Amino acid sequence: MIVRARNISKHFGSLRVLRNVDLDIPAGRVVSITGPSGAGKTTLLQILGTLLKPDDSAHQLDIAGRSVAQLRGKALAEFRNRHIGFVFQFHYLLPEFTALENVALPAYIGGTAKSDADRRAREILELVGLGERLHHRPGELSGGEQQRVAVARALINRPEVVFADEPSGNLDWANAQKLHRLFFDLQEQLGTTFVIVTHNHELAEMSHVIYEMRDGSILNTHQKNPPSVGEDG
Numbered sequence: 062m063i064v065r066a067r068n069i070s071k072h073f074g075s076l077r078v079l080r081n082v083d084l085d086i087p088a089g090r091v092v093s094i095t096g097p098s099g100a101g102k103t104t105l106l107q108i109l110g111t112l113l114k115p116d117d118s119a120h121q122l123d124i125a126g127r128s129v130a131q132l133r134g135k136a137l138a139e140f141r142n143r144h145i146g147f148v149f150q151f152h153y154l155l156p157e158f159t160a161l162e163n164v165a166l167p168a169y170i171g172g173t174a175k176s177d178a179d180r181r182a183r184e185i186l187e188l189v190g191l192g193e194r195l196h197h198r199p200g201e202l203s204g205g206e207q208q209r210v211a212v213a214r215a216l217i218n219r220p221e222v223v224f225a226d227e228p229s230g231n232l233d234w235a236n237a238q239k240l241h242r243l244f245f246d247l248q249e250q251l252g253t254t255f256v257i258v259t260h261n262h263e264l265a266e267m268s269h270v271i272y273e274m275r276d277g278s279i280l281n282t283h284q285k286n287p288p289s290v291g292e293d294g
Contacts, residue, residue, distance in 0.1 A: 067121035096274035146215030205236030
């Protein structure tokens with residue numbers, strides 16, 4: 062399992078958002094977390110991605126074979142930079158930087174030499190179909206292209222797992238379809254695990270594993286066989 066979580070609970074004041082969630086995420090899969098608004102999906106994703114701490118100090122969270130529950134400060138930031146990628150509903154690209162610079166930024170932060178980071182960023186941008194847009198700034202890219210840059214940025218440090226929160230939520234139908242297929246292309250080519258919070262039923266049905274949440278708990282787990290990448294339907 063690339064992610065193993067046990068006893069994950071979270072309160073915000075008197076509001077209980079997560080209720081002792083146990084979750085195993087297999088490596089090399091596209092995994093969807095679904096459920097109605099308020100089910101706790103985003104909170105769970107943020108905890109799995111080490112952006113948010115759960116309530117119980119006795120919880121377990123293992124990522125890529127490392128126990129991260131007790132990591133703090135610089136050690137946690139370094140682990141996150143090297144092993145985890147993030148894609149959000151909004152791309153959060155820096156407007157003054159080119160696509161290549163935006164993608165390479167996490168590698169710069171991680172201490173990778175600029176020449177190596179730029180080479181890797183170029184390779185990933187070509188992989189996501191933006192090899193001709195390397196030097197365009199976000200304002201010169203379409204919404205779908207901006208989100209593909211965000212996906213490339215999440216992959217720059219070769220993370221074992223990418224957490225995505227409603228990544229196609231701001232895209233039109235056609236660009237959402239392209240993005241969904243891209244996740245499966247990348248999973249097959251790179252072996253990266255994608256964990257995606259989504260309301261998009263088509264994306265969920267394509268996924269290898271679906272976790273359905275309700276009222277802060279995992280209600281059901283479904284194992285699915287996704288269609289071939291690029292298959293319509």
